[in-house]
Structure formats: C-alpha cells, structure tokens
Amino acid sequence: MGKNKNRLNKFVKSSEPLLNDLVAHGRTFSGNYQGENIKRLKLTDCIFDGAILNDVAATGSNFCRCKFEDCDMDQGDFEYCDFFKCDIKAKTRISIAFDNSNFIETKIHDLKFYSSTFSNSFFDETEFINVEINDCTLEAATFQRCYFKSIDFSNLNLDFVDFRTPHFDKSILPMSQITYTYGLLQYLMTTDDNVYITEKGKKIDSKKYIGEVLPALLEFYLNMNEEEKAKIYFPLINILLVLDNVDEANKYLEKALNLSASIQDFRMLKHYCKLINLSEKYTTRHKKSVYQRICSFFRPSTMTSWQLKDYSRNIGDMKYILLIENNLPTLVFNILTDIYHTGMEKIGIIISDILGLSDQYDSTPQRDIRIEISRNSPIMISVQFTESIENVFYLLKDLIKLTCYTVSKDRLSLKSDTPIIGHFPAEYTTGDYEIKEKLMKYEQVQLSLALLNFHIENWTKEYGSNYPAIIN
Structure with a gap:
C-alpha cells in the first residue's frame, strides 16, 4: 500500500510505521518514528507510549482522546493540528512547533518547552500543570478558560497573547508584559487567584499591582514626550480602557491608527482592532466607524501589486476582527x-x-x-x-x-x-x-x-x- 494513500486500519501494531493520512482507533504506538513524515493523521483513543517523535512532520493531524506518555518530541512539527481531550507529557525538554494548532479540553503537564512556537494557536479549557515555558513564541495565541498551575511566565515574551477568563494557581506573571497582553489587566482587576507578578526577582500580588504599580505606570507613560509615547500606544490604551478613561484612550487610539497606517504597519493595526473588539467599552457602531476609518487611510488604486496583496489580506482580517469575531448578533x-x-x-x-x-x-x-x-x-x-x-x-x-x-x-x-x-x-x-x-x-x-x-x-x-x- 502506498505511503501517502489514505488508510483505515484497525490492526496497526506498534512496530508498524506511522504513515501520512493514517486513520486509526484504539492503537498503541511505541516505536521510533524520528524524522518521518506522518502528516494528516486521524487518530482516536490512541496512545503514544514512550514513542520517539523527534523531528517528525505531523502537520495537519487530528488527535482525539489520545495520550502522549513520556515521548521524545524534540524538534517535532505539529503545526495546524487539532488536539481534542488529549493528554500530553514528554520525558525530556522539547523544542516543538505548535503554530496554528487547536487544543480543546487537553491536559499538558510535567514537561519543559524551550524555543518552541505557539503563534496563532488556540487553547480552550486546557490545563497546564507543572510546565516550564522558556524562550518561546506565543504571539497571537489565545488561551480561553485555561487553567495554569505552578507556571512561571517570567522568562516569556507575552506581547499580544490573548487570555480570556484564565485561572492561575501558584503561577508567576512578568510585570513588564502584562499591559502588552489582551485580558490579563482585566483579570488582575478582580481575581483572588494565587498569582504573583514579578520584576527583577521581586514578587507582588495582584492587588498591589493594580493599586500601586498600574497608576504609577500610567503616570510614567503620560509624562513621556510624544516621540517616546508613540512607541507605547498599545499598553497606554490598554491601561486607559481598563481604568474606564475611554475619552483619553480614544485620543491615543486615533494617533496609533494614524501612525500605523502611515507606515503600513498592518500587524499593529490588527492588534489595535483586537484591543477595541475585546473591550466592552465599544459599541458595534463604534467598531464599524473604526473599520471605515482604517479603510479611508488607503487607496488601493495607487498600490503596487505586492502592496495590494498585503492590503487585501490584512484588511479582511481587520474586518473580521471588528465586525464579526466576538460580536453580538x-x-x-x-x-x-x-x-x-x-x-x-x-x-x-x-x-x-x-x-x-x-x-x-x-x-x-x-x-x-x-x-x-x-x-x-x-x-x-x-x-x-x-x-x-x-x-x-x-x-x-x-x-x-x-x-x-x-x-x-x-x-x-x-x-x-x-x-x-x-x-x-x-x-x-x-x-x-x-x-x-x-x-x-x-x-x-x-x-x-x-x-x-x-x-x-x-x-x-x-x-x-x-x-x-x-x-x-
């Protein structure tokens, strides 16, 4: 049977190699699959027991109720994968690619990530227990209703990571990163969780951060000159919205949109759109006006072919963020x-x-x-x-x-x-x-x-x- 041919095999043995497009149920895999192409797997109720998955290419695979027990997964490519009600544990520290993957009701525990990438990944009701995450990329990742126990985020860049209704227990957040995220400020305003904020080795609780650090940080930002302030528009607007100073936030939002549009920084424009969309301070009408405002900055008829392609892709994303995603019916x-x-x-x-x-x-x-x-x-x-x-x-x-x-x-x-x-x-x-x-x-x-x-x-x-x- 050809290597890339779709297979439905209920009798896959652990010694048999994993193949592209394999469909299997209730099997145990414990072999050495290092460096193999195992793309587009569809596995249900399967167990990877001590399997060697280093350097595998498993892109586009679907794992439902699968267990990864003490596997070697270093340098694995698991981009665009779906993990539904899975259990993931590796016996060594791993550098792995999980970009654009979905983790639903999954448990990730007792492992160490280093130099791993989670960009644009989505986690819903996923548990992280006793996990180390160092020097990893999480930009545009979304953690929705996730539980973090004994997790230290202090060595991470959390810029533009989205936390929605999180729950932290005995976990540490980096002070310098909080205002650059979606959701963490709102969470810290009301939480009684056992979570600490650290800066240069010193830890404080959430109440001290909100009551003392945040007002001082806002004052520091507002006293910057305009050139310096232009570099911190996102955290400044984020703080102002959380503190219900919407008029002041809108003033800097207009400046931020103008600046990003003038240099065609679509990445930051999308982040400002998301900040607006996730805030309860903005009505649907306001979101529509922001979208129209962004459109008015650009003239597609004067763009080169590559500029037009870049614009078309990103303006569609901004329309989705402002007018469709998370919006009311x-x-x-x-x-x-x-x-x-x-x-x-x-x-x-x-x-x-x-x-x-x-x-x-x-x-x-x-x-x-x-x-x-x-x-x-x-x-x-x-x-x-x-x-x-x-x-x-x-x-x-x-x-x-x-x-x-x-x-x-x-x-x-x-x-x-x-x-x-x-x-x-x-x-x-x-x-x-x-x-x-x-x-x-x-x-x-x-x-x-x-x-x-x-x-x-x-x-x-x-x-x-x-x-x-x-x-x-």
Missing part, C-alpha cells in the same frame, strides 16, 4: 409600507414604535440600532438591531407580529412570495398588549406594514440549540 429586518411620498408623516410613527419596542429589555453596552428609510414607492424600512441573542429574538417576535398582523392586500403591492398572515387578530395575550395598541393606531391612520424578509448576522451554532423556533 444583528437582526436585519426589512419592512414594506403602503406609504408614498405624500404620506411621509407616518414614517415618524413607525420609527417611534420600533425604537420603543427595542428599548423594552435590558441592554448590553454593545447595543446598536439603525433604521434606514428607502426612497422607493412605496417606502421600505430596514431595521438593523445589534444586541444579545435573547433581545434580538424578543424584537424579532414583536416586529413579526407588528408587520404580519397589519397586512392589507388591497393597500399593498406585494410580490407573490411575500408572507401574508392577515389582519391583527381579535384576541391577544397579555404580552401583546402594546402590539395591540400600535396596530389599532395603524388602523386609525390607515397604515399597513408587511414583512419582506429578515436574517440574523453573526449567528453561531450555539444559538440554534437554544432558539429553535422564532414564534411560539
């Missing part, structure tokens, strides 16, 4: 009216009612609502509502009732596929009382609405299980 709801240019005073009634319905529920800081009026005949209205998924569905239900119950076939020019449910019903539930009042008002002023279409942007699969039906 947005309801886009399009309404057809029976209003022509002679009845424009009725538009105010509709807008007032939509705003009133959207304000009924507790709002999030990222709330945003836009109502756009077309100039067609008849007038069409587009509602764009960004909120929590619960509030999006509340408004969606109300708007469907408001539009579908007021349709009058003889007053609206509708396409054949336009949903028509009929006039408002004679009976209402208690929760529909406000809708009933609005519909009666529409009858009095001879106003009809119809639902044209709707969709929800930034929808995630988790919403589907919680909201299977739109209207009960």
Whole structure:
C-alpha cells in the first residue's frame, strides 16, 4: 500500500510505521518514528507510549482522546493540528512547533518547552500543570478558560497573547508584559487567584499591582514626550480602557491608527482592532466607524501589486476582527409600507414604535440600532438591531407580529412570495398588549406594514440549540 494513500486500519501494531493520512482507533504506538513524515493523521483513543517523535512532520493531524506518555518530541512539527481531550507529557525538554494548532479540553503537564512556537494557536479549557515555558513564541495565541498551575511566565515574551477568563494557581506573571497582553489587566482587576507578578526577582500580588504599580505606570507613560509615547500606544490604551478613561484612550487610539497606517504597519493595526473588539467599552457602531476609518487611510488604486496583496489580506482580517469575531448578533429586518411620498408623516410613527419596542429589555453596552428609510414607492424600512441573542429574538417576535398582523392586500403591492398572515387578530395575550395598541393606531391612520424578509448576522451554532423556533 502506498505511503501517502489514505488508510483505515484497525490492526496497526506498534512496530508498524506511522504513515501520512493514517486513520486509526484504539492503537498503541511505541516505536521510533524520528524524522518521518506522518502528516494528516486521524487518530482516536490512541496512545503514544514512550514513542520517539523527534523531528517528525505531523502537520495537519487530528488527535482525539489520545495520550502522549513520556515521548521524545524534540524538534517535532505539529503545526495546524487539532488536539481534542488529549493528554500530553514528554520525558525530556522539547523544542516543538505548535503554530496554528487547536487544543480543546487537553491536559499538558510535567514537561519543559524551550524555543518552541505557539503563534496563532488556540487553547480552550486546557490545563497546564507543572510546565516550564522558556524562550518561546506565543504571539497571537489565545488561551480561553485555561487553567495554569505552578507556571512561571517570567522568562516569556507575552506581547499580544490573548487570555480570556484564565485561572492561575501558584503561577508567576512578568510585570513588564502584562499591559502588552489582551485580558490579563482585566483579570488582575478582580481575581483572588494565587498569582504573583514579578520584576527583577521581586514578587507582588495582584492587588498591589493594580493599586500601586498600574497608576504609577500610567503616570510614567503620560509624562513621556510624544516621540517616546508613540512607541507605547498599545499598553497606554490598554491601561486607559481598563481604568474606564475611554475619552483619553480614544485620543491615543486615533494617533496609533494614524501612525500605523502611515507606515503600513498592518500587524499593529490588527492588534489595535483586537484591543477595541475585546473591550466592552465599544459599541458595534463604534467598531464599524473604526473599520471605515482604517479603510479611508488607503487607496488601493495607487498600490503596487505586492502592496495590494498585503492590503487585501490584512484588511479582511481587520474586518473580521471588528465586525464579526466576538460580536453580538444583528437582526436585519426589512419592512414594506403602503406609504408614498405624500404620506411621509407616518414614517415618524413607525420609527417611534420600533425604537420603543427595542428599548423594552435590558441592554448590553454593545447595543446598536439603525433604521434606514428607502426612497422607493412605496417606502421600505430596514431595521438593523445589534444586541444579545435573547433581545434580538424578543424584537424579532414583536416586529413579526407588528408587520404580519397589519397586512392589507388591497393597500399593498406585494410580490407573490411575500408572507401574508392577515389582519391583527381579535384576541391577544397579555404580552401583546402594546402590539395591540400600535396596530389599532395603524388602523386609525390607515397604515399597513408587511414583512419582506429578515436574517440574523453573526449567528453561531450555539444559538440554534437554544432558539429553535422564532414564534411560539
């Protein structure tokens, strides 16, 4: 059988070599695979027992519930791999490449990393216990709901590493790096974890860092001259946002964006975008304005081919960061009216009612609502509502009732596929009382609405299980 041919073999023995594209379940591998190409493996419930994996190329592999017990893994290439509910332990210190890999509910313990790379890797609910990490690259790595026990980060460059809801126990963070990360400042503001911050061998707890060191650091940054300050825009903005000084943060954010755009530093532009996106201080509307501001800095028509390629790749990343990643869902709801240019005073009634319905529920800081009026005949209205998924569905239900119950076939020019449910019903539930009042008002002023279409942007699969039906 060819070396690169896809194989499904339930009887792989430990002495048999691992091959590219191997698919296996419940097997134990303990051989010497040093220097071999074992790319695109798909292994489930397998054990690597003392296997020699030095210098292997395992790029693009998938490991599900696999155990790596006391393996030699030095100089291994495990980029673009997925580790789901795995257990990883090496008997020697290792230099390994885990760039662009995913670790989900995985346990990494009792090993030593040196000169390893984890760039753009994603860790979710992963445990790091008794692990040494020295002189490694972690830029753009994300640690989400991860647990760190007895970990010393003091010899690491943590620039632009993303910590989301971390938990540290008996661990040490480097003082000089905290303000250059995403999430650590917010974490230290409220945590009671057993975590210490170190600088030149001296350790302090999180409360002393937040209460004494951080204010002094902010004052030091603000007293720098403008040339020096330009070098520390990221940590300065990070501190100001954590301390709720949003106006001052925005002032330096504008300077930072201008500077990075002027030298086409797309890397830093993306980091500023992520800082904005992860902050609860910015609404969806503000994020959109920042994206538009960044776009305005560049003129693709004047770029060389390589500049255009670089710009196209990075502007797409920034759009994703600001407008899609981690953002709340947005309801886009399009309404057809029976209003022509002679009845424009009725538009105010509709807008007032939509705003009133959207304000009924507790709002999030990222709330945003836009109502756009077309100039067609008849007038069409587009509602764009960004909120929590619960509030999006509340408004969606109300708007469907408001539009579908007021349709009058003889007053609206509708396409054949336009949903028509009929006039408002004679009976209402208690929760529909406000809708009933609005519909009666529409009858009095001879106003009809119809639902044209709707969709929800930034929808995630988790919403589907919680909201299977739109209207009960």
